[in-house]
Each structure stands twice: as structure tokens, then as C-alpha cells.
Amino acid sequence: MKNYLNPxxxxxxxxxxxxxxxxxxxxxQKEIDSKKKKQDKDKYIKIRQSVLNYIIANERAIVAELKKxxxx
Numbered sequence: 001m002k003n004y005l006n007p008x009x010x011x012x013x014x015x016x017x018x019x020x021x022x023x024x025x026x027x028x029q030k031e032i033d034s035k036k037k038k039q040d041k042d043k044y045i046k047i048r049q050s051v052l053n054y055i056i057a058n059e060r061a062i063v064a065e066l067k068k069x070x071x072x
Contacts, residue, residue, distance in 0.1 A: 001054050004047065009065055017063050024051060 012023050028048035035041045055062050 001051065004051050005055070009062075009069055012066065012069070015066060015070055017059055017066070020062065020066060021052065021055060024048075024055060
């Protein structure tokens with residue numbers, strides 16, 4: 001899961017958790033839209049759902065990481 005989240009956290013410029021969740025959703029949707037095969041699209045839909053479930057379950061850790069990124 002970290003291999004998907006770390007680049008997203010580093011590229012995210014905001015501070016708010018809700019904005020981050022929306023950012024994750026839209027970035028994953030772009031990946032889904034770029035795929036031609038239905039099988040690939042389904043794979044990324046499952047990944048997107050897993051990532052969103054993970055960030056919701058670990059909201060405090062994600063917010064702390066976002067704040068740490070903004071200090072740099």
C-alpha cells in the first residue's frame with residue numbers, strides 16, 4: 001500500500017484530509033481511464049478502493065504525514 005501512497009503524498013500540495021482523499025480518487029481515476037483493457041481497469045478499480053479504504057482507516061497517520069510534508 002505504501003508504494004501507492006508515498007508518491008501521492010509527496011505530490012499532494014494541500015493540507016486537508018478530504019482534499020487528499022479526493023486527490024487520490026482523481027489520480028487513480030486518471031489511471032483507470034488510461035487503460036484500454038477491461039481487466040486492467042478492473043484491477044485499478046480494486047486498487048483504488050483498497051487505497052481509499054486504507055487512508056480512511058489510517059486517517060490520523062495520513063494527516064500527520066501530510067503535515068510533515070507541508071513543513072518541508
